Each structure stands twice: as C-alpha cells, then as structure tokens.
Amino acid sequence: MIDFLFQVLTLSAPLLLVAMAGYWSERCGVINIGLEGKMLTACFVCAFASAKFGAVGGIMIAIVAATLISLLHYALTQVYRVDHIISGMAVNLLAAGATGFLEAAGFAKESLPDTARVPLWIYYALAVISPLAIHWVSQKTRFGLRHRSVGSDPDKARLVGVNPQVVRFAGLVMTGVFAGLAGSLLVTETSTFTKDMTSGRGYIALAALILGGWRPIHASLACLLFGFASAIQIKFSGTPLFGIDIPSEAWKALPYIVTLLALAGLLGRQRTPAGLGKH
Amino acid sequence: MRAKQIVIVVASLVALWLSLVIVKADPAEAVKTLFMGAFGSPSAISGTLRETTPLLFLGAAVYIALKAGLFNIGAEGQYTVGACFGAITMLNVPGPAGVVAGVLVGAITGALWACPAGLIKAYRNGHEVISSIMLNSIAYFLTKALVAGPFKGQGQLTPSTSPLPVQSKLTPLANIGGVEIPQSFILGILVIVGVSFWLSRTTSGYELKAAGANARAAEFAGVKTKQVTVKAMALSGGLAGVAGALQVAQFESRFYDGFSVGYGFDALGVALLTGGSPLTLLFSASFFGALNKGGTALAILGINKGITSVILAVVIIIFAVFRYAKKGEQHD
Numbered sequence: 001m002i003d004f005l006f007q008v009l010t011l012s013a014p015l016l017l018v019a020m021a022g023y024w025s026e027r028c029g030v031i032n033i034g035l036e037g038k039m040l041t042a043c044f045v046c047a048f049a050s051a052k053f054g055a056v057g058g059i060m061i062a063i064v065a066a067t068l069i070s071l072l073h074y075a076l077t078q079v080y081r082v083d084h085i086i087s088g089m090a091v092n093l094l095a096a097g098a099t100g101f102l103e104a105a106g107f108a109k110e111s112l113p114d115t116a117r118v119p120l121w122i123y124y125a126l127a128v129i130s131p132l133a134i135h136w137v138s139q140k141t142r143f144g145l146r147h148r149s150v151g152s153d154p155d156k157a158r159l160v161g162v163n164p165q166v167v168r169f170a171g172l173v174m175t176g177v178f179a180g181l182a183g184s185l186l187v188t189e190t191s192t193f194t195k196d197m198t199s200g201r202g203y204i205a206l207a208a209l210i211l212g213g214w215r216p217i218h219a220s221l222a223c224l225l226f227g228f229a230s231a232i233q234i235k236f237s238g239t240p241l242f243g244i245d246i247p248s249e250a251w252k253a254l255p256y257i258v259t260l261l262a263l264a265g266l267l268g269r270q271r272t273p274a275g276l277g278k279h
Numbered sequence: 280m281r282a283k284q285i286v287i288v289v290a291s292l293v294a295l296w297l298s299l300v301i302v303k304a305d306p307a308e309a310v311k312t313l314f315m316g317a318f319g320s321p322s323a324i325s326g327t328l329r330e331t332t333p334l335l336f337l338g339a340a341v342y343i344a345l346k347a348g349l350f351n352i353g354a355e356g357q358y359t360v361g362a363c364f365g366a367i368t369m370l371n372v373p374g375p376a377g378v379v380a381g382v383l384v385g386a387i388t389g390a391l392w393a394c395p396a397g398l399i400k401a402y403r404n405g406h407e408v409i410s411s412i413m414l415n416s417i418a419y420f421l422t423k424a425l426v427a428g429p430f431k432g433q434g435q436l437t438p439s440t441s442p443l444p445v446q447s448k449l450t451p452l453a454n455i456g457g458v459e460i461p462q463s464f465i466l467g468i469l470v471i472v473g474v475s476f477w478l479s480r481t482t483s484g485y486e487l488k489a490a491g492a493n494a495r496a497a498e499f500a501g502v503k504t505k506q507v508t509v510k511a512m513a514l515s516g517g518l519a520g521v522a523g524a525l526q527v528a529q530f531e532s533r534f535y536d537g538f539s540v541g542y543g544f545d546a547l548g549v550a551l552l553t554g555g556s557p558l559t560l561l562f563s564a565s566f567f568g569a570l571n572k573g574g575t576a577l578a579i580l581g582i583n584k585g586i587t588s589v590i591l592a593v594v595i596i597i598f599a600v601f602r603y604a605k606k607g608e609q610h611d
Contacts, residue, residue, distance in 0.1 A: 033408055082599040085350050090595045097588025104583030105302040203412045249424035256416040263405035
C-alpha cells in the first residue's frame with residue numbers, strides 16, 4: 001500500500017511540476033500549449049549539461065534553457081502578438097525537432113552516473129511543496145495578486161497601474177523554472193535522455209490545470225489523479241480483471257481517457273481566467 | 280515590414296544555420312542535398328508526391344477546422360483510426376468495392392473520432408487542442424490493440440493486418456517519365472478544390488467561416504455556432520480518416536503499429552501556411568512533402584530528420600509573425 005502510494009507520488013511529481021509551470025503562464029493570461037516543448041528541452045539540456053557540469057550545474061542550465069524557450073513564447077505572444085496556440089505549437093515542434101536532431105548527432109547520449117544526479121527525494125519534496133507555496137504566493141503576496149489580476153482582466157489591471165507585459169514576463173520566467181525542474185526530474189529518474197521522453201505530460205498537465213480551475217492546489221490534486229491512473233495501469237497491466245483479459249494497451253490508454261473525461265466536465269466545473277489569451 | 284519582424288527573421292535563420300554548424304554540416308551542402316533529395320530524379324519526385332498526398336487531405340481537414348476557429352491537432356488520431364478501420368474493411372470486402380467501402384468507413388470513423396473534441400469544445404468549453412491530443416494517444420493504443428489482437432494478420436510477426444490483395448490496391452494513375460502519379464494525389468487535389476468551392480460558395484461554408492471569424496457576431500446573425508463547431512470538427516476528422524484509408528489503399532496496403540509518421544502534425548503546419556485561398560494548400564502541402572522527402576536524404580550527411588521539424592517551426596514562426604499576429608488596439 002505504502003509502495004503504491006509512493007508510486008502515485010513519483011508518477012505525479014513530473015506532472016505536478018509542469019502543471020505549476022502552466023499555472024504561472026496561464027493564470028496571467030498566456031495560453032501555454034508549449035509546456036511539452038519546454039519540458040523536453042529541459043530534459044535534453046539536463047542530460048547534456050549534468051554530464052559536463054555535475055548535478056547542480058545540470059539543473060541550473062536546464063532551468064535557464066527552459067526559461068529561454070519560455071521567453072521565446074513570451075516574445076512571440078506578447079511582443080509579436082502571434083496567436084498563443086500557434087506559438088505554442090511552434091515551440092513544441094522546435095523542441096521536438098532540435099532535441100531529436102541533436103541526440104542523433106551524438107549529444108546527451110551517455111547515461112548519467114549517480115554523482116551527476118540530484119537525489120530524487122529533493123524533486124519529490126519540491127513537487128509536494130510547490131503547489132502550497134504557489135498558493136500562498138498567489139493569495140498573499142503583491143506579485144501573486146498582480147499575477148492573478150492580469151489573468152483575470154488585463155484592462156482593469158492596466159487601469160490600476162499594473163503593466164501586464166511586465167507581470168507576464170515574470171510569469172513566463174517562473175514557467176521556465178518549473179518546466180526546467182520537471183524536465184530535470186524526468187532525466188534524473190531514467191538517467192538518460194530519450195527522444196520524445198515527455199510523452200504528452202505537458203498536455204496532461206494542462207488538462208490538470210483546467211480541471212483544477214487554474215488553482216495550484218486543485219490542479220495538483222488533479223495531477224495526483226492522473227498519477228493514480230498511471231499507477232493503476234502499471235499495477236494491473238497484464239493481469240485479468242474479473243476473469244476478463246484486458247489488453248495492455250487499454251491500461252496504457254487509461255490516463256488519457258481519464259484526461260478526456262475530465263475535460264468533458266464530468267469531474268468538475270470550469271473556471272477559466274477571463275483574460276486568458278487576451279492582451 | 281517593421282524592424283521587429285526583421286529581427287525575428289534574421290534570428291530564425293541564424294538559429295537554423297547554427298544548428299547545422301553544431302553538427303558540423305556544411306549549410307550549403309545541406310540545402311543542396313535537401314533539394315536534390317526532393318526533386319533530383321524521377322524517383323525523388325515520385326517520393327515527394329507520395330509524401331505530399333496525405334498532406335493534401337490532412338491539410339484540407341485542418342484548414343476547415345482552422346476556418347471555424349478550431350485547432351484540429353487530432354488529425355493524427357483521426358488519420359490513424361481511419362486507416363485502421365479502412366484497412367480492416369478493405370481486407371473483408373474484395374475488389375474495388377472494398378476500396379470504396381474502406382474509404383467510407385475511414386471517413387466515418389475519422390469523423391466519429393473527432394466528435395468528442397468538437398462536443399467538448401462546443402458544450403463544455405474544454406480546449407480542443409488538449410482533448411484531441413488525448414484522443415490521438417487513445418487512437419494509437421486502440422489501433423495497436425486491434426492489430427495486435429483480433430485483426431492481426433496470419434503470420435505477421437509485429438502488430439499488423441495482413442497485406443491487401445492486389446485487386447484491392449490503387450495503382451498509380453500515370454507514369455510520366457518515371458514519375459508515378461498516385462490516384463489519391465489527384466483525389467486530394469479535387470478535395471482541395473471542393474473545399475475551396477464549399478467555403479466560398481455555399482451557405483454552410485459561409486456559416487463556418489463566420490463562426491470562426493467572430494462567434495458572437497455569427498450567433499447574433501442566427502448561426503448556431505455550437506453546431507458549426509461540432510460539424511466542422513466532424514468534417515475535418517472525416518477528411519483525415521479518408522487520408523488514412525487512402526494511404527492504406529494506395530501506398531501501405533496494410534495497417535500496422537506505428538502507421539502514422541506524424542502527418543497529422545505536419546498538416547497543422549500545412550494549414551497554417553496557406554495564404555488567402557484554400558487552393559494555396561496545394562503549395563504548402565507540396566512544400567511539406569518535399570521537406571519530408573528531402574529530409575530523409577540528409578541522413579547521408581549525418582543530419583537527423585529532426586532538422587526538418589526545426590525548419591518547419593522556423594517557417595511557421597516567421598509566417599505567423601507576419602500573418603497571424605492578432606490585430607487589435609496596441610496597449611502601452
């Protein structure tokens with residue numbers, strides 16, 4: 001039982017961190033389909049840099065890389081005013097292409113030794129603490145309140161002297177930081193980079209964010225739900241249920257089906273920030 | 280062209296050049312190989328046509344959704360489902376009738392697969408991008424389970440259906456100087472012309488565009504925008520399903536695990552790169568097809584095919600900066 005709960009946590013942790021990355025972007029009004037790409041970039045950079053600069057250096061550089069990609073999204077959506085979805089898709093395409101192409105060219109090939117990996121419990125602790133910390137920041141601090149106000153109504157925020165561009169810039173830096181952590185966690189777990197290793201977690205995290213009504217603690221509970229679905233899949237895959245053989249593919253599809261049902265609104269009502277996607 | 284637009288064009292090109300330099304490839308050589316790989320010989324051109332064909336249908340599919348204000352990332356899954364059920368139908372109904380039936384089944388299953396995303400968008404306000412990405416994954420696992428289990432062909436070592444009998448396959452329409460022109464390529468062109476006519480000359484096409492351009496205004500004018508959303512998604516999925524079924528009949532002659540190589544995602548790029556008229560889908564699909572075909576030739580220079588995704592991303596970014604920038608009052 002304890003093992004199973006721990007597995008739920010470990011499967012949820014990357015989702016949790018990337019969902020928090022999504023929070024910082026979406027709650028201030030920037031739709032972020034590009035979480036997947038940011039996370040994948042962080043995976044690659046962490047695998048590459050940890051081998052050279054050690055565990056801490058690897059994470060730092062991964063965070064910087066994810067932040068830079070995040071700021072590309074900022075530049076495209078806020079400065080160039082490109083449609084948020086198009087920009088996000090371009091970021092994903094860019095990350096998937098570039099990491100695949102660099103990996104094939106022989107970068108980030110070797111498996112990381114233990115000395116080049118930050119202990120996993122630190123990530124798991126961060127994944128547990130972050131939603132609580134972000135909740136506090138969003139409710140109690142000046143930055144958190146401004147951040148939410150920009151997402152709820154950029155025009156009113158502007159009227160009271162808050163510059164949405166500045167707040168969104170800060171928001172997307174935070175997105176980069178959390179996406180960097182999430183990517184580093186994935187690489188630390190497997191100790192090596194593989195092509196497309198994020199396998200849709202960025203999108204599932206976005207669904208969790210929607211399901212959680214763009215609130216950090218609720219979103220993290222949604223992430224735990226998806227982690228639970230994945231853990232169930234691992235536990236029951238291959239064993240017949242009530243005497244019926246269920247193909248392993250059905251179990252593998254379970255987290256995605258849960259996400260789809262969640263989106264269909266069977267599990268909660270929606271509270272989209274009013275300023276999402278607005279300028 | 281404003282200064283900041285020039286900045287992004289220059290930055291993108293520098294980034295591309297740098298990525299080639301990182302893997303120690305000569306950029307000029309790479310461009311030449313890419314071009315010759317796509318157009319250098321009759322067989323290269325045949326390959327480019329082959330790569331372009333599914334993108335004609337899928338590009339049109341995504342374009343329709345885009346005109347209704349929807350991003351159909353789910354084309355990938357609809358294509359996969361259409362191909363799988365199309366292949367199963369063609370294996371069970373012999374001869375040309377089987378091809379027709381298979382394409383119809385592909386259309387229906389593709390449309391059905393797109394419906395949840397349309398319904399969730401219209402009635403639950405859940406973003407179609409996320410729901411259709413989930414549907415893509417579910418489609419992948421569903422079709423894999425089908426061809427690994429009940430529909431696995433006899434003697435197949437990997438999850439796959441049996442190959443189609445010869446009389447159920449579409450043969451190339453013509454062979455001009457070694458360049459094979461697939462029947463489905465011509466069909467794809469006809470579909471694009473049809474879509475163009477439908478969008479510009481019919482009431483339902485106009486309603487779709489109105490709903491996409493300004494949903495509130497369309498609603499006031501009496502367009503049932505929610506229904507249009509569902510219909511646009513279903514139509515888009517149907518076309519994607521047709522693309523899958525035809526891919527089986529014309530080229531692959533069976534369905535197997537890992538059937539789609541990402542055409543559905545390319546299709547989004549194809550649709551985004553169109554100009555004012557859907558007829559420009561022909562050019563953008565050919566561009567993507569040539570890039571896909573030429574990209575494989577880059578392997579000779581030790582450059583991974585991933586570079587073509589980078590090129591596409593760069594092209595989309597540059598194009599979007601000029602074309603899809605939201606026009607609105609400038610604040611600040």
